[in-house]
Amino acid sequence: MIEILNDEELARAAVTGQLVGSILQELRSRAGVGTNLLEIDQWARSLILEAGATSCYVDYAPSFGRGPFGHYICTGVNDAVLHAKPHDYRLADGDLLTLDLAIVKDGVAADAAISFSVGAAREAGDEALIAVTEQALAAAIDVARPGARIGDISHAIGTVLASAGYEINMEFGGHGIGSTMHQDPHVANDGRPGRGVRLRRGMLLAIEPWVMADTNQLIVDDDGWTLRSATGCRTAHSEHTIAILEGGARILTIPAGPVG
Structure with missing residues (x-):
C-alpha cells in the first residue's frame, strides 16, 4: 500500500517527524560511556509516552523477526x-552507537536513525563510515521530488556508497511510511535511475542508507532480531x-528542540 497524504495529514506528519x-x-x-542500552x-x-505518542516497535512482529520486538528503540x-x-550492555569509550526510532502520533508515523561515536576515543574509519551514510x-533527498522515481533515489544512494568503496547490501533499505511504519514502496540502497514507482506530492518516504566497513553480508543474533556484519566490522x-x-x-525528522 502507498498512502498519499493530504495537507492536514502532512501537517500532522511534520509534528511526528x-x-x-x-x-x-x-x-x-x-548516552555516554557507562550508559546501559536498557537505560536508553x-x-x-x-x-514517547510523555509526548502522547506510540512506539512502532514494541508490538512489531514482521515475518523477518522472532515474535514482538518488545522494546522502544533499536540500539546498535x-x-x-x-x-x-536493547540488552544489558554498558557503552564503552569509542563505541559506535546507532539509534533507530519510529513512532506514531495523531495517526501518522515517522522513522529516523543516527550513528555516532561514544566518548573521546575514535576507531579509525568510524567518522568516514558515518559521513558516507x-x-x-543527502544525495537521495536532493533528487526526491514529484515526477522522479524510486530508482533515482536508490541510484543516488548507491553512487555515493560505491564511490567511497563500500559494498552494498540489498536485503534491507528504506520504505514508504504513513499511518503505519512500513509501507510500499521499498527503497533499495542501490538501483537504476528512471525505474520504479513515480513520486507524487503527499508521499512520505523513510530513506535509510547503511553500510558495513568491509562486507555486504549480514548475520542474525540469537535474539532473532539484531543484524550484524558477518565479519564483525x-x-x-x-x-x-x-x-x-x-x-x-x-x-520531517529534524529536531525541533529538547523534549521531556
Missing part, C-alpha cells in the same frame, strides 16, 4: 546495524523521513 528528531537528539545527549530504551519509552553497537534489540542520505546507519512536496522533499 520533529518529535522523532527531538527524541533522538535528547537520547544522543544522554527506558528513556525512549518515557519520552559497533557491528550491529539494523533491528538491534549521511552524504548518501563496524557499521553505520542514517535515516530521515521526508515528505514529497511541489518543490522537492521536506525533511
